Amino acid sequence: MNVHEDNGMFKFNHIALAVKDVAISIAFYQQLFDFKEIANTASSSNTRWLSLDGYHQLHLIPRPEVKINTNKAIHFALSTIEFQTFIIKLKQLKINYSDWLGTTHKNYRRKDGIQQVYLQDPDGYWIEINNDI
Numbered sequence: 001m002n003v004h005e006d007n008g009m010f011k012f013n014h015i016a017l018a019v020k021d022v023a024i025s026i027a028f029y030q031q032l033f034d035f036k037e038i039a040n041t042a043s044s045s046n047t048r049w050l051s052l053d054g055y056h057q058l059h060l061i062p063r064p065e066v067k068i069n070t071n072k073a074i075h076f077a078l079s080t081i082e083f084q085t086f087i088i089k090l091k092q093l094k095i096n097y098s099d100w101l102g103t104t105h106k107n108y109r110r111k112d113g114i115q116q117v118y119l120q121d122p123d124g125y126w127i128e129i130n131n132d133i
Contacts, residue, residue, distance in 0.1 A: 012056055013056065013057065014056060014058065015058055016059040016060075016061055017059070017060055017061065017121075017123065018061050018066050018123075019063065020062075020066075020122075020123055021062075022046060022047075024122050025123065026048055026050070029050055029121070031093065033052075035051060036050065036051045037049065038051045047059055047060065052078075068125075070123075070125055071126070072126045075118065075125070075128050076125075076127060077116075077127070077128035078129055079129075079130050079132045080131060080133065083115055083130070086129055090119065091105075096120075097117040097118060097129075098118055098119075099116075100118065114130050114132045115131045116130040116131075
């Protein structure tokens with residue numbers, strides 16, 4: 001099956017992350033990715049939701065007491081046609097990024113030609129940014 005093929009049964013809806021400080025995480029994701037905050041329609045909790053593209057969401061769940069363990073192999077990936085512009089934005093915002101091996105301020109071109117970088121959010125979650133559009 002082609003990775004872009006729709007199987008009709010399931011589609012990606014959201015990713016949820018436990019975060020220490022929801023306000024800091026909201027600011028990070030809005031400043032870097034311009035995600036719009038949307039209403040949390042599931043509960044009256046302090047969990048806040050961001051819309052990635054009108055269809056997919058990022059849910060930020062406040063868990064100030066939880067120890068967050070991260071590993072680069074566990075990450076989510078976002079694709080952009082404006083890859084080079086995004087690299088410039090990372091530099092302007094002084095956000096560190098690296099290739100898969102951890103070489104700072106270096107992007108990587110995969111065997112299939114896709115460029116990618118990795119960065120971490122305020123809680124240490126790994127995010128891959130690539131140009132697989």
